[in-house]
Amino acid sequence: MSNPTTPEPSHDPSVSAGSSGRSPIEDLLDRLVCPMAHAPLRREGEWLVCTRCGPRFAIVDDIPNMIIEEATLPEGCADLRRLPCVLAGDARLD
Numbered sequence: 001m002s003n004p005t006t007p008e009p010s011h012d013p014s015v016s017a018g019s020s021g022r023s024p025i026e027d028l029l030d031r032l033v034c035p036m037a038h039a040p041l042r043r044e045g046e047w048l049v050c051t052r053c054g055p056r057f058a059i060v061d062d063i064p065n066m067i068i069e070e071a072t073l074p075e076g077c078a079d080l081r082r083l084p085c086v087l088a089g090d091a092r093l094d
């Protein structure tokens, strides 16, 4: 009665991914732009920040939420219509 005891955790979410190279999100960030005026984004921890108009997009489980209505607007900007790119006419609100 041979019993190959290979202890295998039934549900292990921590799959050991290759630790070298860029994470998928880094690649994604290179291509992501602000949905407002397509300005480049900068990563700040768990946020993506538009380098032009300043809203912060939350990154949840490595998925950036690029919905502008759900972004955190920069200080002093209470309304999407007050964003610099909208005021400059480079972004449109539908």
Ligand SMILES: [Zn+2]
Binding pocket: 034, 035, 036, 037, 038, 039, 050, 051, 052, 053, 054, 055, 085
């Ligand atoms: Zn922007």
